[in-house]
Amino acid sequence: MKEKMMKSVNVFSKAIIQPVMFMAVTGIILSVCAIFKLEFMPVALQSVGQYIFSILSGGMIGQLGVIFCVGIATALAKQKYKTDAAILGIVSYLIFLYANNAWLTLTNRLAEAGEQGLYGTGQGMVFGIQVTDMGVFLGIFLGVLVGWAVNKWGEIKLHKYLSPYAGTKSVYMILVFLVTIFAMVITYIWPMVNAGVEAVVKTTTTAGSIGFFFYGFLNRLLLPVGLHHFLWMPLFYTPLGGTADIAGQTFHGAYNIWLAELGNANQLTSMHPSIGYLSNFGSISLPIGIAFALWKTARSENKKKVAAILIPTVVTAFMAGVTEPLEFLFLFLSPILWVAHAVVYGLTLLVTNLVGISVQFDTGINMIINSLALPVRLGHQYWIPVVFVLSALLEYVVFKFLIEKLNIPTLGRERELVATPVESAVAESTTGAAGQQADAQTLNIVHGLGGAGNIINIINCYTRLRIDVEDESKVDIAFLKEEVQSSGIVDKGKHIQIVIGVDVQQQREKIEQYLATLK
Template sequence: MKDKIMSSMQKFSRIIIRPVMFMSLAGLLISISAVLKMEFMPTFIQQCGSFLFNLLTGSFISQMAVIFCVSLTTSIAKTKKNDAAIVGIVTFLLFLVANNQWLTVTNQLATPGEYGLAGTGQAMVLGFQVVDMGVFLGILLGCVAGYVFNKYHDKKLHKMIAPYEGTRFVYFVMIFVSIFLAIILSYVWPFINGLIEGLVNIISKSGSFGFFIYGFANRMLLPMGLHSLLYMPILFSPLGGTATVAGASYAGALNIWLAEIGSVSQITAIHPSVGYLANFGFTALPLGICLALIHTAKPEHKSKVKAIVLPALFAAMFAEITEPIEFLFLFTAPILWVFHGIVYGFGLMLSNLVGLNIEVSTVIKTVMNSIIIPMELGRQWLVPILFVILTAVEFFVFKFVIEKWDLKLIGRTDNFNEAENNIFDDESELSTTNRNYQLVVDGLGGVENIKEINNCITRLRIDLIDDSLVNKDLINQFGNSGIISKKNHIQIVIGMGVEDVREGLEAHIKKNQ
């Protein structure tokens, strides 16, 4: 039972991450639009910035629920994904209309106040006033629609009504499921929302230590692929806080922050939820790790180590991809991962203690955020100071642990060899089409041993029938930055070209079946 629950959590984690893949680009463009909107810009540039900001927030940020619904439905569906997408969007619309109608006939519609529906427990979604579930609505409906789709997509009916079988029968079922959920959630969700608010209050009362716990747990869950189950609710749901910005209500730390940078002239303080985003885990900590790995390497291997860790450092600081640098020590020295998690959480806690009030992410995003937010609100003058402190802390912690226990990391063995140490290949090579996918198939025990292939942002995630058939040496010949095995589930860290690799692997398997 425990393994089944873990497997289900891992599967949900890799499915729910798909919409977030687009979030990084949207966040960057929103930051750019916020710069263009600043008062010193020419009027035409300000208008262009406002257009871009309204476009992105109105079409993406404000509609995360429907995006999650369609994404989850199609990701969960095992076949006929085009039909699943239609079922997903129709399910969402059915719920909105049914819920609105039920609130209307039962006289439960809230009356807008000074700030609209903010604080009433209801919200406008695609023009319908419904129970305010935020992104949870899309997650719930997407999971239900995906489950029903898999259960009934091949349903056969009597020949007289055969035109309504298969995926059309799924649509028929979802009409009644949507109505049922629309009615039930009108009464159940306010209670659930109260529990969420209580949990938020507990976290907020933990003060800076709450951010430490969040950061430490984030790193500890990453090797199992479950960290998205922690940060997703924080970034996009009321668990990360709620706020009214420029008259509109937002839930989730990232949603609140993006709203604030787009309305910076109308705010007088930064919401405390920014503490979840003041994260030096993409810049200072990777630099500290990089310096420690180079410093502790044998003199004759330092140049090789630099050639490996510097591209990985660049990926973290400019592309928000930390796996290449983190996976250099996770497998060979797990104790370092614990210390890394402690420093990671310490960085979030320290940022909150000293009052840093801007999102710290990649170098580019951090610089742009520092430009957008007034100094008296963001206190961004603290960024370079904290950067130096946390780089030094990570460096000395890693140096001490590596030397104390004589950890055999890259560059610290006499027979140091890149391939033998399973280190990260050049990113461009990983994204090329001329790859020997048969190495992966054979390394996974053959086609008949592969149950399901998926991917997240950087990893192939594969469910197997028999994990004893895995040959990691063969998989390593394909090129990767790490392999994580958890019984009948294996994760192969590829990098940002992972989606192309997954499609290539699936095409190879289909071609050779």
């Protein structure tokens, strides 16, 4: 049972990384657009920056649910089902949207938009359809469901007269039923989850300084399931975030209070304490600490490649406030790191409140601009560099300690595959066109696993090949350890792991191409 569970976790970790890598590319473009949008830039560049920023914010970052759904479904599906899994992924996602909306309409439970739209109602707009707002969790759940379904029922056989509906077509019929039922049931379950979050918000706002810690902690912890906006939205725009009388008018919510006080700064003697919710080092200093820890714990031969991935994610967070490209690199790989990140995130907000920082910022740009716009006597900006350095250092120390102590296989932790071919008996004795096209490393792996016919399935995670074999007695572990360039072989009977490094995906593709030539 434990082995089966570990295998499932490893497969999921591999699947989740595919869409994440595209997010990193998106982040680079968003960072450039954030620079174009600065006030001192020419109007034409501001327009271009705003135009592209809004497209990618809505089209990529705002649609992570469907992206994860298709990406995970395709990655989890066996090689022969991948195309069908992609189609079923998007179809299942759309079926959920329409089924969920239809059930909400039929039961008269569609929420009405208020001043802040549908925020706080538990519902949201996805592809122009009002549905139960599950965030990225919806895409993850449906992606796993589709991947599992095509692998389990993809070989369904029917009577010859019904054969056009066999295989993945039968899976489609099953998914229509399962997804529709799920879309209906979730309308009753998810509101209870939302109610729990709302209760937590009310408790948090009456807990004094410690409430700032819990706000930050839960803000990160709830990100994967899309419920974090149930924390920040009420605090930002409703009386839950505070009430203040400024210049003869009453303002509710931390962000509304901030704007009012910024416009009347010369008449104030102090800032409202709720502004502490708006001082967010989570997208400014914490990404630096995380990235440096990931880079520091990577093997020396992998550091350049790891840096090439991490630097754009840090710039994206600092310039645009978009942290998902970095956070999703470890979120599903290690829940322990995610919880630790949430703790540090909360501690940063606690310290910010204790020292009295009262400046709104969620990007490096508005941190600088707003710090210059507000009198120091009100914002206590002199604490910002101190908290910036200390929070980044704390995040770095925590991540580095946990990664090394628990041997977490984060980016670049395994040895990189050396390109030099290994001369071995099997490589020298292999003949034929297929053998000439495959390098020695590929041939050695296939031979050590008992031959092409003994390989049932082969996938990869960040750094490891994970192979299921038919007959474990045919596997030559000694040969694999001696002739295959790797940093380790893990023998788990019918489940073999070969630690390759950051080039593991290329090696997997080489093996798959070689096996295809033998069919």
